Amino acid sequence: MVYLDHNATTPLDDRVLEAMLPFLKSFYGNPSALYRIGRLSRSAIEAAREQVAALVGVSPGQVVFTSGGTESNNLALNSIKSHTRLLISSIEHPSVTEPVERLRNRSCSVDILAVNENGIFDRESFERCCANRPNFASLILANNETGVIQSIAEWAGMLREQGTIVHADAVQAAGKIPLAFNALNVQLMSISGHKIYGPKGSGALIVEKGTEPEPLQLGGGQEQGFRAGTENVAAIVGFGKAAELALAEMSQWRNQMLDLRQLLEPGLAELNATIFSQAVERLPNTVQFGIDGVDGEMLLMQLDKKGFAVSSGSACASGGGMPSPVLTAMGVARDLAKSALRVSLGKANTEADITDFVKCLKTILNRT
Amino acid sequence: MKLSKPLKQFNSPIYLDYAATTPIAPEAVDAMLPYLTQTGLFANPSSIQHGMGEAAESVVERSRSRIAEPCHGNAKDFVFTSGATEANNLAIKGIALAHRDRGRHIVTTAIEHKSVLDTFKHLESQSFAVTYLRPDSNGRIVPDDLLKSLSDETILVSVMQINNETGVIQPIEQIADALADKNIFFHVDAAQSAGKLPIDLSAIPIDLLSISAHKFYGPKGIGCLFIRNRKRTPLAPLLHGGGQEFGLRPGTLATHQIAGMAEAFGIAHERQAQDLDHAERLRKLLLESLQAAGDFVVNGDPTHCLPNIVNLSFANVDASALLIALRDQVAIASGSACNSGAVEASHVLRAMGIEGDRLYGAVRISFGRYTTETEIVSAGRSIAEAVERLRTLALE
Structure with a gap:
């Protein structure tokens, strides 16, 4: 199987597993306990906190560990009171749009920031939204489908100037592009472990000093009271290691991804594929494309049969039969959107994977 | 052996x-390892657009059944969470908020775990009336005291099966039977008892049950909530997102954690x-x-x-x-x-x-x-x- 779905999840880096194993096999102490084996778990968590903090350029005290990106996004939005004015973009992840829908039912008003045909936040729409003076904004940094990267620092800077609290969903961006939390002008930022070769079930909310999210789960007082529950020590240790590796190897990873992408995209062009957001800055590993007149679902099934694991977009939205809301927001025609496939590359992918994939695609589409 | x-x-x-x-348990660690690295089945269980994702999903579903079976519960009534703290929060807040129109009185005991007590305290601040039952001097809740505290306004009772500090077993069977003919949800925090004492959900009319893996030789960071007749029981989720776990607990499922929990629970049941x-x-x-x-x-x-x-x-x-x-x-x-x-x-x-x-x-x-x-x-x-x-x- 050639796995080309790294934006859905990544395998653990072997070095991450190695870091985790002692905490699965022998260091089992509850980090809240005061005796030695408990303190060992505590110091492992604090070391991981430093590693995650280094990845995004914050002090360790600003890192609140969670069970993942979905929980981080929900936690960020949980402090919003009823009758608040909210701003989100039209290309957010369901773990932002769904909590926002609930807030709408609690008398919050929501402005949707439109994107242009490349998936970049639209300036006119932004100005209209700003005129409504939102109290809280949640903006996606790098989109999970197209990989498009927003200039969050700029948008958030303007919002912040008028007193808006800004949350960045950096789940897809963290570990893939350099991220300095303090330069982003946001108060809150979500990241996840399993998108960066760390374990599933790990994530963090980065919190600016003075901003206090309302906890989602209570009891026990862990994570400075922001997130109760016995810490998943092994997962946190793994997340820390993954963050350390991502930081150290980011430029190497980037070059590898770009090389593969430069091999993939001309092959897709030969098939008359439309590569979404190709004109703007994207995550180096992400290529979402559509081919006119092709049924995306059928294509996915055929590729799967021939040993290629790709996706149409977000794993969470799988199986809906609806065109991607992200592409729809970009004004992509319904048929083209329904043909969309997302290739998201990873460390283990080789040039042969890419040439085989293109060859296979050509065979399926009878265009050899 | x-x-x-x-x-x-x-x-x-x-x-x-x-x-x-x-x-x-070493067996549980071994059960986790096949779902982690490049050579393993690491795919997202929600990525059912490809075979790897489907295979991961079937591991999750098999694990769900392995947890449900020893409890004689319906697998589809078990929702995976990040642990018992989350399961307790989800059960208590979830029922209270979804059924608040029916009544605003909820009952628990003064000896519950903090994740139950703090959640009840939070609901108290959200205009719920809470009764905290005191145990007898031996640390046991007296079912009659509990019955006396109920009113037409009561919608939820939450009692732990085993106290985490004293180990005292609470009379949850008696309480469950007494509540069975009333329109009151009964939640049991089974964090300390699951895997150690038998729980027969087909015989005891418990409505919700919280379980944590790291108390029965499974991994930290995983647990589940049993919700009887989940499909017909309105419950307000804590998290909203990609629709995983029947919409009650979104977020990418951690296959290895779930497999480790199922293995540990199976062993705990056997032993x-x-x-x-x-x-x-x-x-x-x-x-x-x-x-x-x-x-x-x-x-x-x-x-x-x-x-x-x-x-x-x-x-x-x-x-x-x-x-x-x-x-x-x-x-x-x-x-x-x-x-x-x-x-x-x-x-x-x-x-x-x-x-x-x-x-x-x-x-x-x-x-x-x-x-x-x-x-x-x-x-x-x-x-x-x-x-x-x-x-x-x-x-x-």
């Missing part, structure tokens, strides 16, 4: 805090009688070896308790002094782990009417499958010596 054991660190203190967390016998023996041995310390009292009902938790107070010995004196030899707790960061007397013992030296002197010793008789005897001796030393110091 030979028992495989977790690796023990050289020279580490004897671990007697199994109620705080247990070592992971239940054996593990209980072992705990009985260890308890007897511990209490014998502590006779040397003289003058101590066991807190909690000795006739209704899980043998692997012993809560006791030594006369004229302060718990924190004892814990510090034993730090390099024996790992025990003064109460629940979550409380131990702060010097705070146990709310459980306080609710039982225990006060003064007996309250501040209480320690919890808890052991389990991997504790050996030699360890118990040696720990008993260390504890007795430390108690004696501390008493002598106090006299000087």
Whole structure:
């Protein structure tokens, strides 16, 4: 199987597993306990906190560990009171749009920031939204489908100037592009472990000093009271290691991804594929494309049969039969959107994977 | 069958805090490993657009059935969470918020875990009326007291199966039966009991049940909530997002965690009688070896308790002094782990009417499958010596 779905999840880096194993096999102490084996778990968590903090350029005290990106996004939005004015973009992840829908039912008003045909936040729409003076904004940094990267620092800077609290969903961006939390002008930022070769079930909310999210789960007082529950020590240790590796190897990873992408995209062009957001800055590993007149679902099934694991977009939205809301927001025609496939590359992918994939695609589409 | 054991660190203190967390069974670690790295089945279980994702999904579903079966529950009524704290929050907030139009009275006990108590306190601030039932002096809730507290406004009752500090078994069967013909949800926090005591969901009319893997030799960071007739039971989720877990708990499922939990639960079920016998023996041995310390009292009902938790107070010995004196030899707790960061007397013992030296002197010793008789005897001796030393110091 050639796995080309790294934006859905990544395998653990072997070095991450190695870091985790002692905490699965022998260091089992509850980090809240005061005796030695408990303190060992505590110091492992604090070391991981430093590693995650280094990845995004914050002090360790600003890192609140969670069970993942979905929980981080929900936690960020949980402090919003009823009758608040909210701003989100039209290309957010369901773990932002769904909590926002609930807030709408609690008398919050929501402005949707439109994107242009490349998936970049639209300036006119932004100005209209700003005129409504939102109290809280949640903006996606790098989109999970197209990989498009927003200039969050700029948008958030303007919002912040008028007193808006800004949350960045950096789940897809963290570990893939350099991220300095303090330069982003946001108060809150979500990241996840399993998108960066760390374990599933790990994530963090980065919190600016003075901003206090309302906890989602209570009891026990862990994570400075922001997130109760016995810490998943092994997962946190793994997340820390993954963050350390991502930081150290980011430029190497980037070059590898770009090389593969430069091999993939001309092959897709030969098939008359439309590569979404190709004109703007994207995550180096992400290529979402559509081919006119092709049924995306059928294509996915055929590729799967021939040993290629790709996706149409977000794993969470799988199986809906609806065109991607992200592409729809970009004004992509319904048929083209329904043909969309997302290739998201990873460390283990080789040039042969890419040439085989293109060859296979050509065979399926009878265009050899 | 030979028992495989977790690796023990050289020279580490004897671990007697199994109620705080247990070592992971080596079999459960092995069950987690196939779902992690490049060579394994690491795909997102929601990525059902490809075969790898489908295979991961089937691992999740198989695990769900392996957890449901020993409890005689319907697999589709089990929702995976990040642990019992989340399961308790989801059950209590979820029911209270979804059914608030029917009534605003909710009932729990004063001896619950913090994740239950803090959630009830939160709901109290959201204009719910809360009854906190006190146990008898033995730490047991009296079902009649509970029944007397109910009103037409009551929508939820939450009682733990086993108290985490005293090990006292609560009469949840009786409570469940008494509530069965009422329009009241009954939630049981089974964090300490799951895997250790049988739970027959087909026979006991419990509506919601919280389980945590790291208390039965599974991994930390995974648990589940059973919701009877989930499809027809409105429950307000804590998290919203990608629709995983029937929309009740979105977020990428951690296949390895779920597989590890299922394996650990299966083993705990198979070994239940054996593990209980072992705990009985260890308890007897511990209490014998502590006779040397003289003058101590066991807190909690000795006739209704899980043998692997012993809560006791030594006369004229302060718990924190004892814990510090034993730090390099024996790992025990003064109460629940979550409380131990702060010097705070146990709310459980306080609710039982225990006060003064007996309250501040209480320690919890808890052991389990991997504790050996030699360890118990040696720990008993260390504890007795430390108690004696501390008493002598106090006299000087």
